[in-house]
Structures are given as structure tokens and as C-alpha cells.
Amino acid sequence: MTFIPLFFLAFLLQFCSSLSLFHHHPLDPLTPTELNQIKLIVDKSSIGSLPNLTYHFVDLEEPEKIDVLSWLSSKKTNKNAQFRRAKVVVRAGGETRELVVDLASGSIESNRVYTGHGYPPFTFNEFVKASRLPFQYPKFMKSIVNRGLNMSEVSCVPLTVGWYGEKVTKRTLRITCYYRGGSVNVYARPIEGISLFIDVDSMRITNYIDRFRVPVPKAEGTDFRSNKKIDPVTCNNATEKGFEIEGNNVKWGNWKFHVGFNARAGTVISTASIFDARMKKYRQVLYRGHVSETFVPYMDPESEWYFRTFMDIGEFGFGRSASTLQPLIDCPANAEYMDGYVAGADGQAMKMEKVICIFQRDAGDIAWRHAEINNPGTVIRSGQPEKTLVVRMIATVGNYDYVLDWEFKQFGTIKIGV
Amino acid sequence: MTFIPLFFLAFLLQFCSSLSLFHHHPLDPLTPTELNQIKLIVDKSSIGSLPNLTYHFVDLEEPEKIDVLSWLSSKKTNKNAQFRRAKVVVRAGGETRELVVDLASGSIESNRVYTGHGYPPFTFNEFVKASRLPFQYPKFMKSIVNRGLNMSEVSCVPLTVGWYGEKVTKRTLRITCYYRGGSVNVYARPIEGISLFIDVDSMRITNYIDRFRVPVPKAEGTDFRSNKKIDPVTCNNATEKGFEIEGNNVKWGNWKFHVGFNARAGTVISTASIFDARMKKYRQVLYRGHVSETFVPYMDPESEWYFRTFMDIGEFGFGRSASTLQPLIDCPANAEYMDGYVAGADGQAMKMEKVICIFQRDAGDIAWRHAEINNPGTVIRSGQPEKTLVVRMIATVGNYDYVLDWEFKQFGTIKIGV
Numbered sequence: 001m002t003f004i005p006l007f008f009l010a011f012l013l014q015f016c017s018s019l020s021l022f023h024h025h026p027l028d029p030l031t032p033t034e035l036n037q038i039k040l041i042v043d044k045s046s047i048g049s050l051p052n053l054t055y056h057f058v059d060l061e062e063p064e065k066i067d068v069l070s071w072l073s074s075k076k077t078n079k080n081a082q083f084r085r086a087k088v089v090v091r092a093g094g095e096t097r098e099l100v101v102d103l104a105s106g107s108i109e110s111n112r113v114y115t116g117h118g119y120p121p122f123t124f125n126e127f128v129k130a131s132r133l134p135f136q137y138p139k140f141m142k143s144i145v146n147r148g149l150n151m152s153e154v155s156c157v158p159l160t161v162g163w164y165g166e167k168v169t170k171r172t173l174r175i176t177c178y179y180r181g182g183s184v185n186v187y188a189r190p191i192e193g194i195s196l197f198i199d200v201d202s203m204r205i206t207n208y209i210d211r212f213r214v215p216v217p218k219a220e221g222t223d224f225r226s227n228k229k230i231d232p233v234t235c236n237n238a239t240e241k242g243f244e245i246e247g248n249n250v251k252w253g254n255w256k257f258h259v260g261f262n263a264r265a266g267t268v269i270s271t272a273s274i275f276d277a278r279m280k281k282y283r284q285v286l287y288r289g290h291v292s293e294t295f296v297p298y299m300d301p302e303s304e305w306y307f308r309t310f311m312d313i314g315e316f317g318f319g320r321s322a323s324t325l326q327p328l329i330d331c332p333a334n335a336e337y338m339d340g341y342v343a344g345a346d347g348q349a350m351k352m353e354k355v356i357c358i359f360q361r362d363a364g365d366i367a368w369r370h371a372e373i374n375n376p377g378t379v380i381r382s383g384q385p386e387k388t389l390v391v392r393m394i395a396t397v398g399n400y401d402y403v404l405d406w407e408f409k410q411f412g413t414i415k416i417g418v
Numbered sequence: 419m420t421f422i423p424l425f426f427l428a429f430l431l432q433f434c435s436s437l438s439l440f441h442h443h444p445l446d447p448l449t450p451t452e453l454n455q456i457k458l459i460v461d462k463s464s465i466g467s468l469p470n471l472t473y474h475f476v477d478l479e480e481p482e483k484i485d486v487l488s489w490l491s492s493k494k495t496n497k498n499a500q501f502r503r504a505k506v507v508v509r510a511g512g513e514t515r516e517l518v519v520d521l522a523s524g525s526i527e528s529n530r531v532y533t534g535h536g537y538p539p540f541t542f543n544e545f546v547k548a549s550r551l552p553f554q555y556p557k558f559m560k561s562i563v564n565r566g567l568n569m570s571e572v573s574c575v576p577l578t579v580g581w582y583g584e585k586v587t588k589r590t591l592r593i594t595c596y597y598r599g600g601s602v603n604v605y606a607r608p609i610e611g612i613s614l615f616i617d618v619d620s621m622r623i624t625n626y627i628d629r630f631r632v633p634v635p636k637a638e639g640t641d642f643r644s645n646k647k648i649d650p651v652t653c654n655n656a657t658e659k660g661f662e663i664e665g666n667n668v669k670w671g672n673w674k675f676h677v678g679f680n681a682r683a684g685t686v687i688s689t690a691s692i693f694d695a696r697m698k699k700y701r702q703v704l705y706r707g708h709v710s711e712t713f714v715p716y717m718d719p720e721s722e723w724y725f726r727t728f729m730d731i732g733e734f735g736f737g738r739s740a741s742t743l744q745p746l747i748d749c750p751a752n753a754e755y756m757d758g759y760v761a762g763a764d765g766q767a768m769k770m771e772k773v774i775c776i777f778q779r780d781a782g783d784i785a786w787r788h789a790e791i792n793n794p795g796t797v798i799r800s801g802q803p804e805k806t807l808v809v810r811m812i813a814t815v816g817n818y819d820y821v822l823d824w825e826f827k828q829f830g831t832i833k834i835g836v
Contacts (some may be wrong), residue, residue: 157792186793225800228802230803324789328803329802329803359782361782362750363781363782364779366747366821369744369748371814372604373814374573374575375573376573380643381744382642382644383744394787399788403787
């Protein structure tokens with residue numbers, strides 16, 4: 001009587017264990033458990049007792065390429081635990097620290113105070129706190145009243161300020177405000193003429209200028225919400241499933257690759273290989289790929305606009321700004337979704353739902369075709385419809401929605417579109 | 419007892435008549451009936467008694483733009499017969515003639531001998547006859563035997579020869595031959611070193627040079643026929659039909675346009691308009707559009723290659739070379755097809771099956787989307803998936819398959835891809 005349950009349990013354990021082994025890849029993004037473990041390790045260390053500890057960036061400290069490739073070509077009976085390290089950027093006691101945390105041993109391997117130029121990206125907490133300051137600031141409230149506007153309809157947005165060769169810089173933001181007043185399209189109605197300077201370390205307004213007044217653009221016609229019924233298109237393959245996702249590993253057609261996610265880059269595609277039917281083995285195509293930066297200089301020399309020289313990835317983060325994807329609008333009916341995890345300002349894991357979708361695209365294109373009329377007595381036509389696999393993420397940074405597509409093609413091409 | 423059938427018949431006649439009225443558009447391509455009527459008119463005229471009458475080009479003589487637009491904006495109770503004229507290019511008695519034929523009156527309105535430079539495109543008959551000449555030509559047969567090849571496996575292809583400033587030119591072709599010998603991929607195995615010159619008017623070989631021998635590329639691995647099972651993808655819109663075709667008029671979303679076809683250009687898109695929801699009327703976007711020419715100079719100065727400077731549209735014709743589209747390979751399951759008609763060398767209408775397909779594309783792209791986080795207490799996400807309408811034709815000229823797509827987008831763009 002006890003034999004069967006035990007056997008069953010053993011089978012179940014082995015099944016789960018082999019599954020989790022299959023899922024693991026040395027470049028897997030940090031799991032929520034790992035993120036929280038990292039916070040615990042840092043909080044319990046000497047750094048944890050420093051004042052004002054904030055987490056600005058937590059990501060996998062990637063193993064060497066040679067180790068990853070060797071692991072991939074091995075039988076993978078060894079777990080990937082040996083590779084689990086994290087790079088962590090914190091601010092504590094007014095200093096920036098770069099740490100390497102080893103998850104297997106639960107220790108901080110490296111702890112370095114950064115003394116170079118610049119600062120880590122602001123935390124979302126800092127952005128939010130800064131954007132609230134104008135609402136308690138009498139001069140600003142007076143400016144709003146003087147414009148005949150209603151404070152309860154104002155939205156303020158924190159902006160990074162660029163760098164213009166200063167030797168010494170502080171952690172600074174500027175605030176720009178918008179007038180909703182009957183529109184949900186916040187960026188459509190800027191309140192121009194006002195400059196608001198924030199010192200982030202002390203979290204206070206250090207300078208305020210109300211230089212001129214111009215009318216706020218009208219609200220009519222700015223509502224971007226679609227009232228159009230979305231007509232779901234379901235594409236059914238008769239016999240072909242399309243693709244397989246196991247953990248972060250994706251297999252599709254002759255391709256296999258790994259999909260990661262981090263706070264800065266968002267989607268990271270790694271170890272993409274295509275099966276070479278002639279050589280009967282996979283050929284490595286791309287070891288690792290992600291967007292590095294987007295630079296958005298507005299090029300307007302006015303004092304209210306010159307500083308808008310955004311690095312949307314380095315300053316805000318495509319991963320942190322990843323938008324929850326809307327099924328049937330952002331991705332078609334046949335898409336599968338992945339969640340992402342980032343560390344909050346306190347180091348706690350934060351789940352970001354449906355930040356990546358993966359779908360097979362059947363756009364009605366032709367992979368190849370030929371009609372040959374020069375064979376006696378017959379016209380030979382042949383060809384194949386094109387199918388591709390798309391890995392999509394959308395980063396919404398301010399008023400911009402960056403649709404980032406990695407498209408894998410049957411014949412070995414990877415096409416990247418933003 | 420007789421009342422009902424008569425009434426029914428009257429209803430039916432009126433229904434058909436209103437249908438055919440709706441179908442008509444001043445830019446409709448010539449119907450097979452019209453093509454044959456044109457042949458009859460020309461054959462019965464004085465031109466018909468000239469020796470060696472051949473038809474090189476027959477197409478609608480388009481009415482003036484102002485008349486077309488006026489007809490379109492009228493109630494269209496008048497038939498479009500007033501507009502039915504054809505431009506016809508024939509060779510007869512060793513001369514090129516450009517005719518304008520009026521279909522309503524059944525007369526030749528204009529009959530002009532062309533005395534300028536150049537000649538009309540060769541007829542397919544001429545191409546075919548020329549390509550057969552080497553098989554009766556002893557010097558060529560000897561060249562083939564000397565190469566250890568088998569005449570029964572040779573395919574010959576006629577090539578136009580370009581123009582290099584000569585004051586006087588003749589109607590000339592050169593012939594290039596290929597060795598099938600176990601491959602259906604004719605162009606993969608050229609028999610190099612041989613030059614064959616054809617005078618088309620006398621249809622004989624005027625010069626022959628066998629300059630050198632090189633091996634024919636091997637047959638292995640050249641078979642282009644796919645043995646891959648085509649997996650039909652059916653995309654079903656839940657509630658939306660997609661598009662309507664009435665004759666040559668297409669309506670899709672806020673677009674309406676006319677799809678024509680002729681021997682030279684293939685697809686001709688005309689009177690494309692988009693509905694302006696604010697102005698509550700259609701806005702004209704494109705009066706008429708088609709490809710004008712493709713120029714394919716091989717840039718190899720060798721005497722066997724320098725003359726390959728093809729004008730694939732002017733010399734061969736995208737319409738005449740339009741490939742019958744393969745459902746599920748060249749166009750997806752939701753495509754509808756149009757046939758085309760051209761005049762043969764004898765002026766008779768020739769049907770070309772399924773030369774154009776039209777389908778709604780749901781590629782999983784996003785027409786627009788935005789996520790707005792700056793409204794208090796809510797994230798607003800909205801957007802629309804992108805749907806487009808594709809009008810496709812494929813011209814196979816020699817070893818080239820030109821996929822020609824006209825893609826209409828919801829927001830007023832027309833994207834043309836070759």
C-alpha cells in the first residue's frame with residue numbers, strides 16, 4: 001500500500017527536477033526568489049547599516065561566454081547554480097556602490113565605491129516623489145492659478161537633465177507639468193514657461209522660474225482611447241504548433257534561442273542557433289543581442305527645452321518601462337506571453353506582467369517561389385510561404401511607445417525593428 | 419401564369435444591368451470580347467491585307483483624367499462605352515504601326531506608321547520560334563556533341579540584345595542555351611562560350627561563334643521544387659469580411675480603388691481614394707500607378723554577356739510574364755484572385771489565370787498604441803492592431819520572379835514593394 005505512493009512521489013520529483021534542469025540556462029534572468037535573496041544578502045551586510053540604502057540596478061552578472069557555450073554543449077547534468085551571480089548598483093550613505101553578489105554562497109564577492117563621473121539611474125520612487133513636489137510648492141500653485149488653471153487637473157512628470165561638460169554634478173531632475181482638464185492625453189497639453197529644478201538627494205525644489213505664459217493646447221480631439229471594436233483574427237495552423245517555450249528557451253522551426261529580460265535593455269536574445277540540415281548540427285548565429293541605447297535630443301535651445309536630451313534606456317530603462325502587452329492589440333491571438341521581474345528601489349522583486357510576447361507571423365509573404373517555363377511541355381511552379389517568429393516588447397517612456405521586435409526568419413536572418 | 423416569370427425576368431435583367439453598370443469603370447482593362455473585336459476591326463481594315471500582320475501590344479487607350487474623374491463623380495447612369503478605345507501596336511508589311519481603335523464605332527481612328535528608332539516588343543511567338551532555331555543548326559549541334567552533351571537535354575532561351583548607339587538596327591535576338599540533364603532548374607546550368615545571333619524578321623541564324631568550352635555546373639542540388647508540405651494558415655476574422663471586389667473595383671476599410679491589368683505593366687492601380695471621416699467624403703490619393711520599367715544590366719564586358727541589359731517590362735512585359743499564382747504559397751488562404759487578358763501575336767484574346775491576388779494582411783503588427791501612466795490612479799492603454807490590404811502580382815521573367823505588392827494601410831499610406 002505504501003509502495004505505490006512512494007514510487008509515484010519519486011517519479012514526480014524526478015520529473016520536476018528534470019523539467020527545472022531543462023529550464024535552466026546560464027543566462028536566465030534573475031528570478032523573483034533570487035532578487036529577494038540578493039536584497040537579503042545586501043541588507044544583512046555592512047552596506048545594510050548605511051543610511052538611505054536604495055537599489056538602482058540589479059541584474060545577472062553574466063558568466064564568461066566560453067563557460068556558457070561549454071555548459072550548453074555539455075550534457076547539462078550539472079545545475080547552472082555555479083553561474084548565478086548578480087551585479088547590483090546601490091546608493092548608500094550618499095555613495096554609489098557596485099556589488100557582485102554570489103547567490104550560491106550567499107555572499108558579496110565584490111563591493112566597490114564608484115567615484116567616477118555620473119550616477120546610476122534614478123529609482124522609480126525618486127521619480128514619483130519628485131513629480132509630487134510642485135503640488136506643495138506655493139510659487140508653482142500661484143503660477144497655475146495665474147494661468148486660470150485648476151491644480152487638481154495638473155500632472156507633473158520628472159525629466160532627466162543631460163550633461164554639458166560640468167566637472168561636478170548633482171543628482172538633479174527637472175519637472176515639466178501638463179494640464180489634463182478633460183483629456184487623458186497628458187502630453188498633448190503642456191503648461192509651458194515654467195522651470196522647476198529638483199535636487200534628488202535632498203528631494204526638494206532648488207530653483208523655480210515662471211518665464212512666460214502661452215495658452216495650453218485645447219483638449220478637444222486629444223483623447224487617444226480607441227472605441228473601435230477589436231476584431232480578433234485567429235490564425236489556425238492545420239497541423240503545426242508553431243513554437244515551443246521551455247522556461248526562457250524558445251524553439252521554432254530550425255531556430256533555438258534564449259529570451260532574457262532585464263531592467264535596462266528589456267528583451268535580451270542569447271545563444272541563437274539555427275540547425276544546419278547539411279552539417280546536421282546547430283550553427284551559432286548570435287551569442288547575445290539587445291538594444292544598447294536610444295538618444296532623444298530635442299535640439300530646442302530655449303531654456304525650458306535645451307536639457308531634453310534623453311537616454312531612454314540608460315536613464316529610464318526599457319525593461320523598467322516595459323508596457324503590459326494588450327492581447328489582440330499589441331500581439332495577435334496566437335501569441336504567448338512572458339512576465340518580467342525587476343528589483344524595486346528597496347531591492348524587492350517586482351513582477352511586470354506580460355512584458356514579452358512571442359508569436360508566429362504568417363503575413364502572407366513568400367519565402368521563395370519560382371516558375372520555370374523552359375522545361376519541355378511543362379511549367380514547374382514551386383515555393384514556400386514565409387513564416388517568421390516574432391519576439392516583441394514595448395517600452396513606454398513618457399509619450400513614446402517603442403515597439404521592439406526580434407523577427408526570426410526561416411533562412412537564418414534575424415530582423416530587428418524598433 | 420405568365421405574369422410571374424415575366425416580372426421575374428425583368429427583375430433579373432435589371433439586376434444584371436445594374437450590376438454590370440457598377441462593374442464598369444472608364445479604366446477597366448480590355449475584356450476578351452473587346453480584344454477579339456479589336457482584332458476583327460484591324461484584320462478587316464486595309465492593314466489586314468498587308469503581309470505578316472502581328473500584334474505586339476494592345477491596351478486601353480485611356481480617356482483624359484478630367485473625363486474619368488467627371489464620370490466617377492457623376493451618377494454613372496451613362497455607360498462607359500464612350501471611353502472604350504484601344505491603342506494597338508502592330509507590325510505589318512515590315513513596318514510598325516500605331517493604331518487607335520474606337521470600339522463603339524468599330525473603326526480605326528488613327529493609323530500611323532512609326533518611323534522613329536526602335537521596335538515594339540517581340541511577340542511570344544517570335545521568342546518561341548527563335549529559341550527553336552539552334553536545334554536545326556548543324557554547327558550548334560556539333561558544339562553540343564563536342565562538349566559531350568546530349569541535344570535532347572538542351573533548353574534554349576531568347577535574349578534581347580540592348581542598344582549601343584547604332585544608327586540603324588534590326589529586330590535581333592541572341593540565344594543562350596542551358597543543359598537540363600537531370601535538373602529542372604534550367605538557368606542553373608548554362609552552356610557557356612556559344613554566341614547565336616538571330617534576325618527575327620527572316621527568323622534565321624545570321625552568325626554563330628563557339629569561342630570556348632567550360633564545364634556545365636553540376637545538376638546535384640539544383641532542383642528547386644519543394645517537397646515540404648504546405649501548411650495552410652487560415653486567418654478568420656470573427657465579424658469582418660475584409661474587402662469587396664466588384665468587377666475591377668475594390669473597397670476595403672476606408673479605401674476604394676480600381677485594379678487594372680495590361681501586358682506591359684501588369685497591375686495598374688487607379689483612382690485610389692480614402693474616406694475622410696471629418697470631411698465626410700473621399701479624398702483622391704492616387705490617380706494612376708504602375709511600375710514603369712526594370713533595368714537589369716549584367717555589367718560583364720565579355721562578348722557572351724555584355725549585351726544582357728534587359729528592360730524586363732518594356733522588352734518582355736510584366737503583364738505578359740505574369741505567373742499564375744499558387745494558392746497557399748504565393749497568396750494566403752484568404753486571398754481572392756483576378757484573371758488577366760492580353761492579345762496574342764494574332765490579336766486573339768488570351769486568358770492568363772489568377773495573375774492578381776488580393777488579401778487582407780493581419781501580420782500581427784500594431785497600427786498605433788499608447789500607454790499613459792500620468793493620469794491619477796490609472797494606467798490607460800489603448801491601440802489598434804494593424805490590418806492592411808495587399809494587391810499582389812508576380813512576373814516571372816527568365817530566372818527572376820518579381821513579387822509586386824501594393825499594400826494599402828488604414829491611415830492613408832500606400833506601400834509598394836518589389
